[in-house]
Amino acid sequence: MNVVTLSQWQFAATCMFHWIFVPLTLGLSIMTAWMETKYVTTGDETWLRMTKFWGKLFLINFALGVVTGITMEFQFGLNWAEYSRYVGDIFGAPLAMEATITFFLESVFIGVWIFGWNKISKKVHALSIWLAAIGTNLSALFILLANGWMQKPVGFAIRNGRAEMTDFMAVVTNPYGWIKFSHTLMSGYALAAFVIMGVSAWHLLRANESDFFKRSFKMASAWAFVASLLVGITGDFHAVEIAKVQPSKFAAMEAVWETKKNAGMCLLLMPDANGECNAVESLTIPGMLSFLAFHDTRGEIKGLKDFPKEMRPPVTPTFLSFRLMAGLGTFMIIASLIGVFLSRRDRFIENRLYLSIMVLAIPVPYLAQQFGWLVAELGRQPWIVFGVMKTADAVSKSVTATQIILSLLGFTVLYGFLGAIDIYLLVKYAKKGPDKDLSNIIEMTGRA
Amino acid sequence: MDISIFQITWFVLWSVLWAVYFMLDGFVLGTGFLSAFIARNDTEKRILINAVGPVWDGNEVWLLTAGGATFAAFPTTYALMFSNLYSALILLLFALIVRGVSFEFRGKLEGAAWKGSWDKAILVSSFLPALLFGVAFGNIFSGIPMRNDFTTLQFTYEGSLIGLLNPYGLVTGVLFVLLFAVHGALYISLKTVGDLKDRATSMANKLWPALLVIAVVFLGYTWPATKLYNNFFKAPVLLIIPVVAVVSLLMVKVFAGKNETGKAFIFSCLTIVFVVFTGVTGLFPNLLPSSLDAASNLTIFNSSSSLYTLRIMTVVALIMVPIVIAYKIWVYRIFRARVSSEDVLGNPQAY
Numbered sequence: 001m002n003v004v005t006l007s008q009w010q011f012a013a014t015c016m017f018h019w020i021f022v023p024l025t026l027g028l029s030i031m032t033a034w035m036e037t038k039y040v041t042t043g044d045e046t047w048l049r050m051t052k053f054w055g056k057l058f059l060i061n062f063a064l065g066v067v068t069g070i071t072m073e074f075q076f077g078l079n080w081a082e083y084s085r086y087v088g089d090i091f092g093a094p095l096a097m098e099a100t101i102t103f104f105l106e107s108v109f110i111g112v113w114i115f116g117w118n119k120i121s122k123k124v125h126a127l128s129i130w131l132a133a134i135g136t137n138l139s140a141l142f143i144l145l146a147n148g149w150m151q152k153p154v155g156f157a158i159r160n161g162r163a164e165m166t167d168f169m170a171v172v173t174n175p176y177g178w179i180k181f182s183h184t185l186m187s188g189y190a191l192a193a194f195v196i197m198g199v200s201a202w203h204l205l206r207a208n209e210s211d212f213f214k215r216s217f218k219m220a221s222a223w224a225f226v227a228s229l230l231v232g233i234t235g236d237f238h239a240v241e242i243a244k245v246q247p248s249k250f251a252a253m254e255a256v257w258e259t260k261k262n263a264g265m266c267l268l269l270m271p272d273a274n275g276e277c278n279a280v281e282s283l284t285i286p287g288m289l290s291f292l293a294f295h296d297t298r299g300e301i302k303g304l305k306d307f308p309k310e311m312r313p314p315v316t317p318t319f320l321s322f323r324l325m326a327g328l329g330t331f332m333i334i335a336s337l338i339g340v341f342l343s344r345r346d347r348f349i350e351n352r353l354y355l356s357i358m359v360l361a362i363p364v365p366y367l368a369q370q371f372g373w374l375v376a377e378l379g380r381q382p383w384i385v386f387g388v389m390k391t392a393d394a395v396s397k398s399v400t401a402t403q404i405i406l407s408l409l410g411f412t413v414l415y416g417f418l419g420a421i422d423i424y425l426l427v428k429y430a431k432k433g434p435d436k437d438l439s440n441i442i443e444m445t446g447r448a
Numbered sequence: 449m450d451i452s453i454f455q456i457t458w459f460v461l462w463s464v465l466w467a468v469y470f471m472l473d474g475f476v477l478g479t480g481f482l483s484a485f486i487a488r489n490d491t492e493k494r495i496l497i498n499a500v501g502p503v504w505d506g507n508e509v510w511l512l513t514a515g516g517a518t519f520a521a522f523p524t525t526y527a528l529m530f531s532n533l534y535s536a537l538i539l540l541l542f543a544l545i546v547r548g549v550s551f552e553f554r555g556k557l558e559g560a561a562w563k564g565s566w567d568k569a570i571l572v573s574s575f576l577p578a579l580l581f582g583v584a585f586g587n588i589f590s591g592i593p594m595r596n597d598f599t600t601l602q603f604t605y606e607g608s609l610i611g612l613l614n615p616y617g618l619v620t621g622v623l624f625v626l627l628f629a630v631h632g633a634l635y636i637s638l639k640t641v642g643d644l645k646d647r648a649t650s651m652a653n654k655l656w657p658a659l660l661v662i663a664v665v666f667l668g669y670t671w672p673a674t675k676l677y678n679n680f681f682k683a684p685v686l687l688i689i690p691v692v693a694v695v696s697l698l699m700v701k702v703f704a705g706k707n708e709t710g711k712a713f714i715f716s717c718l719t720i721v722f723v724v725f726t727g728v729t730g731l732f733p734n735l736l737p738s739s740l741d742a743a744s745n746l747t748i749f750n751s752s753s754s755l756y757t758l759r760i761m762t763v764v765a766l767i768m769v770p771i772v773i774a775y776k777i778w779v780y781r782i783f784r785a786r787v788s789s790e791d792v793l794g795n796p797q798a799y
Contacts, residue, residue: 063552066505067545073515074541077530081603084530088523089753093761096516099509100768108506108772108779115502119782161601162523164754396531398594398605407538414542418549425556 006404007079007395010411012377014071016370017415021065021422023369026140026185027192028058029133031223036126050216053434054196055129057426059114064422066107068415073099079404083384083394090156090165091146094172098142105135140188141181148177150385151376152245163388179241180376183234186227187372190332191365193224197339198362199430201355204348209433214346221339221348228332235329236292242379243293246386247302248311249379252318254289259303263289269323273315276305313381321374328368335361454758455748458521459732461765465517467724469510470581470624471631471717476504478632480547480574484567486636486647493567494792497551499639502783504551506776508544518735520761524751525735528603532594533584535609540580547573578628579621586620587612589727590674591739598750606740616673623666626659627723630700631716637709641786645709652704652712663697675737676730689729693722 001009032055039047073095076084084091112120112128120128155170156163165171200217203209243250250256255271255278256263265288270280287297304312335358342348348355384391479500487493518526530537546569554566593606633652637645667690670676680686696718703712731737735751738744752758 060552060556063549067548070508070512070544071541073512073519074530074537076519077515077526078534078537079531081527081531084519084527085524088519088526089757092516092520092523092526092753093757096513096520096761097764097768099513099516100764100772103509103512104506104772104776107509108503108776111502111504111506112779112782115498116782159754165757165760168756168760396527396534397603398528398531399534403534407534410538410542414545418545421553422549425553429556 003401004392004395006401010079010404010408011075014411018068018072019369019373021061023188023191024061024195025065025136026188028054029136031192032058033129033133036129040122040126046212046215049212049434056429060425060429064418079396080394081396086389087163087385090149090163090171094142094146098139102135102139102142106132140185144181144184145172145174145177148174148180151380152176153385153388176241179234179238183231183238186230186234187369190224190227190231193220193227194365195362196220197224197358201358203433205352205355212434218343221336221343224336225340228336231329232333239292248307249313250293251302251304252313252315252379253322253375255315255319256301257303257305259306261300262287262298263301265289271315271319313379318375318379321371325368325371325375328364332365451755454762455752457762458758459748462517463725463728465510465514467721469514470724471720472507472510474628474631474720475635476500476507477574477578478628479636480570482629482632484571486651490563491789491792492644495640495787496636498792499787521753521758522735522751523753525746528746529736532592532605536580536584536612540577543573543576578625582621582624583612583617586617588736589676590616591737593740594738594744595740596744616669619666619669623662626655626662627720630655630659631720634709634713634716638713639786641788649707649709656701679730679732686729689722690726693719693726696722
């Protein structure tokens with residue numbers, strides 16, 4: 001394999017591994033802050049126990065998210081030196097801002113939160129998890145503005161042999177980045193809520209700490225439904241934006257070969273990339289695809305055949321990832337809606353089938369997110385910066401294939417090992433349930 | 449305003465970020481690799497981990513900020529420094545990853561084998577970054593074998609991982625290890641009580657002569673190995689910087705010897721900061737010189753971002769850095785107390 005392919009594999013592998021941990025951090029940080037705020041305002045100790053229990057899972061997960069994030073920042077320079085040199089004038093800014101504005105906030109205040117239980121007042125303690133959560137959520141904004149720029153480059157000019165920033169406001173108000181941010185953030189909230197529902201369901205099935213997990217489940221089902229619905233709505237906006245600015249990605253997502261107006265959407269579809277057509281095409285909803293792309297059934301969808309072969313993204317994986325993401329997302333909306341409905345009279349506790357499904361559904365949002373990222377990044381190919389720079393031109397020239405094979409091997413072993421331990425610990429502590437000894441917990445909250 | 453003013457501003461900021469990073473992570477790394485030699489049982493090991501627990505993550509962010517600042521202000525240097533030093537930085541990255549999770553994982557399960565494994569991981573993953581950062585900066589000071597043509601945009605590198613382990617790089621590596629060792633020992637002594645504190649103080653005193661020797665070797669070897677002294681000859685007033693570094697190093701021993709570890713630690717901070725300042729002052733205006741020809745040097749002038757970007761980043765830095773420093777000081781004040789066995793054994797949230 002050549003340096004370009006190896007660099008792509010390494011970036012994809014390390015990015016997807018990083019993304020196993022980040023979405024739970026995004027959602028669980030906010031939800032833990034919410035629980036602690038409830039405790040501080042109501043004085044109800046169940047909220048405190050919830051804060052401690054879900055907070056512990058948050059921390060075990062957080063550790064790996066942080067350390068694998070360092071890899072991402074280093075890797076632009078390590079493997080993508082030509083990219084970093086060519087677009088660093090623009091791309092470096094959001095990364096540096098992410099570090100100064102948000103990484104400090106989350107890292108410093110997570111330390112305060114872990115170690116500050118008996119050193120600061122309850123209110124300041126709750127404030128520290130909010131600051132950490134805000135830092136975490138805002139860091140997603142900066143990195144997605146950076147990614148949004150790669151998808152839809154704005155506010156720059158090609159000068160001095162590179163892309164130079166000409167309009168900072170255009171970069172930070174790039175609609176593509178903001179849509180991506182809201183879509184990603186909501187999916188993180190939905191994922192965290194599904195984890196809480198799944199773990200709670202596991203305990204409820206065993207009649208363990210029923211009050212504690214009933215409350216956790218009810219809170220999470222409301223979050224899960226609202227967030228999943230918003231994932232769908234922002235996803236719709238996202239698709240419209242993609243159809244407008246990245247027609248080749250949209251055509252690959254939907255496996256559209258011929259340009260057509262009033263395009264229909266086939267529920268059953270399977271592309272045949274070699275034959276440049278679809279092997280299966282049936283159950284068509286007339287005009288639906290044009291409506292999804294332009295919110296107008298008469299809209300014209302550009303087909304893949306309008307692009308030279310070398311300018312098309314890999315069609316089958318992009319198409320499949322998109323379908324799987326959308327399917328899993330639909331499942332999440334339905335499953336959480338049932339949860340909200342059953343929550344009204346605590347009926348979910350008797351519904352063992354539903355609880356079992358929710359335990360098994362924990363991986364669903366994880367898979368949906370990974371597929372979503374595959375759509376975003378595969379669909380952008382062959383570009384690294386859409387329309388501006390090709391991925392093949394972006395790699396480091398001084399790095400050899402052997403070096404990358406060795407580092408990729410190292411990442412595989414190290415990440416595999418640490419990931420296994422982290423997931424083992426998460427499962428162990430999730431199954432263990434909340435601390436029974438309430439007196440110890442209350443004592444630890446110290447000064448009121 | 450002229451772009452060179454911003455380029456110089458960012459050179460200063462770049463230096464400050466590295467200096468603060470080494471000052472702050474230096475004692476975490478030092479505490480990490482000294483733990484195996486100072487702590488005698490599990491409780492003592494936990495005390496040490498918990499002494500750095502509230503702050504290590506926030507300290508490491510200075511590295512990410514230094515990296516981010518290099519990317520945003522000097523993208524060509526960021527690109528070539530990271531890709532040319534690929535294998536060394538991958539090793540550094542692996543070590544930093546392991547160190548971070550070790551703190552978190554160690555206390556999550558019981559059992560001597562589990563904890564013992566993470567203790568070894570902490571030892572290696574704290575020692576390796578100290579050494580590798582030193583080796584990297586030694587090579588940055590002396591230059592790496594690269595040829596850069598800034599008009600045709602042709603950049604080539606002729607070095608290797610083994611080539612970085614040259615004598616001067618290794619001397620700088622050992623200098624960093626000992627700087628962080630003394631720094632870490634003083635931090636432990638400042639944050640603990642009783643026997644543990646005494647052992648840490650004595651460790652700092654024992655390591656100090658070795659640090660002095662390597663510092664002298666480093667200063668002497670820098671003469672033939674690098675061009676760092678040229679700037680000091682051009683403007684002798686700059687010699688104040690290495691003088692502060694040397695005086696601080698001597699004061700470390702004065703106060704450590706009197707068992708006044710608080711003051712010794714402050715001077716140890718100053719030593720690290722001024723060692724970095726000495727190096728980068730000699731480097732100016734280079735960020736990464738070439739050992740092959742001066743025209744290939746990466747300087748703040750030929751590798752910087754545009755005036756527009758530098759301006760925006762300056763505004764961001766001027767607003768954010770004071771805010772960060774303010775809340776970090778507040779946090780250090782919250783956790784200023786010494787850590788004892790009662791703290792560790794009584795807190796279920798502790799590492």
